Amino acid sequence: MAKLPEKLTELLKLLQKTNEDEIDCDAFWEIAAELSERDTLDIDExxxxxxxxxxxxxxxxxFALLKAMVNDD
Ligand SMILES: [Zn+2]
Structure with a gap:
């Protein structure tokens, strides 16, 4: 538990960083499909x-529409 804030800070730092590996819309939906089938996440993804x-x-x-549809079911 003590580690969590540190990790969270790291994550936020990563998210704030300018993206060297920016993804496009196609990659976004590819990852979205992958994430729905997996329990573990890759931090870079x-x-x-x-x-x-x-x-x-x-x-x-x-994405919001999709989420609403899934939650609605
Ligand atoms: Zn897009």
């Missing part, structure tokens, strides 16, 4: 993934 959600209103909107 997650980083690019969340960053794209922030940068791309189109994907963010679609």
């Amino acid at each position: 997650l980083k690019g993934y969340l960053h794209h959600l922030e940068l791309c209103p189109g994907c963010a909107e679609e």
Whole structure:
């Protein structure tokens, strides 16, 4: 438990960092499909993934719709 804040800080730092490995919309949805089938996350994937959600209103909107559909079921 004591480690958690430290890890969280690390994660936030990663997310704030300018992206060297920015993903495009295709990659975003590829990762989205992968994440839905996996329990574990790769930090680099997650980083690019969340960053794209922030940068791309189109994907963010679609993603929100998708999430709403899944939750609705
Ligand atoms: Zn996009």
